[in-house]
Amino acid sequence: MARAGLNRGRVVAQAAVLADDIGLERITLASVAKHLGVRLPSLYNHVEGLEGLRRELSMLALRELAGQLGAAAVGKAGKDALRATADAYRAYALRFPGRYAATVTAPAPADDDHNEAAAAVLQVVVSVLHGYGLAGDPVIHAVRELRASMHGWADLEKRGAFGMPHDVDVSYQRLIDHLHVSLTQYADEPAPQ
Amino acid sequence: MARAGLNRGRVVAQAAVLADDIGLERITLASVAKHLGVRLPSLYNHVEGLEGLRRELSMLALRELAGQLGAAAVGKAGKDALRATADAYRAYALRFPGRYAATVTAPAPADDDHNEAAAAVLQVVVSVLHGYGLAGDPVIHAVRELRASMHGWADLEKRGAFGMPHDVDVSYQRLIDHLHVSLTQYADEPAPQ
């Protein structure tokens, strides 16, 4: 048989397309192989089984997401930066639902590459918070609040959990406005007992 | 063979225990049957395959969650009600991670029973918002903001996405405090253009 010219990147890229199409949890090695015109066991030359493919896909998506967020935030500060990154985050989740789902799986503690990819996303958010004058402990709390709000929104909207679709943009804008208010208050307010 | 005395409730209850134990996406009809001391095909007398079991599990969890939230909110109003329901929501997700995951799958539009179970949860949240004097359109936006924040937090914490565990309670308290501020502002503020 002629070689298919496969490599890890092509396998993961095909898996990403498929994940966005049919859902992250439904990708199988069999379907990826079929789309690549190759037999299933051939994939084991490039990824470490289904679990390895999922890990690779998670890293791909985290890097893509970090790139999108960084590009959106560059040259902006304060509320502008917040809105730009939040919009980019939501847009990525909606346009690439399978990849986005892959970004949420927590890396294994000892998996340096995976953790590095996750940290790249975090770094953009931290930069936005620095624009609010936040540093030290409040950054930790603020990051968690931001992540929770943005992820919760993205996950629910992606799943079609918001009944009427027409006002969703307005709702999201309000959420971001409220996050902006919260962030401006973080520096001043004392920690709750 | 003596009859196992199975019924839909026992099958779904076993699936719930298993989902909390090994994760919602990892439950199989085979493992449920094994724990019930029965052969796999016997389950088809009580649930409509794996998909049917997942649906039943989602309804069970939604009803449980609605009960927990309702019990937490009863007799309270305003910030007290918000904090009580938010704490109950978080506690349910952490104590029953598999069931909680099942609550998030959106019901099929034509699935009346499933939609009714989901509406019961929504109803508690709406009641809390009434305590803030919210009605009409702002309720829609506020519900979405609340759900996104609470679900995002629960989902991330459940996945172990928050690095250092010791300050998580404080972070959550701040998130709720900020939601309280947002909700009190909802009635006054005009919709963003």
Added chain:
DNA sequence: TTGCAAAACTAATAGCACTAGTTTATAAAC
């Protein structure tokens, strides 16, 4: 006591992940 419906079963099919072992193509070394 008899008969029926529900609840369990066995058997069989098809799809999946994964492993072992084999062939083949490519590219480097001679």
Added chain:
DNA sequence: GTTTATAAACTAGTGCTATTAGTTTTGCAA
């Protein structure tokens, strides 16, 4: 140009899963 080593593909086979079809058994009601 030939040889050789390596990597990339393959076939074959195992064990798990969901699902369906058809069969036996049980318990209750007539």
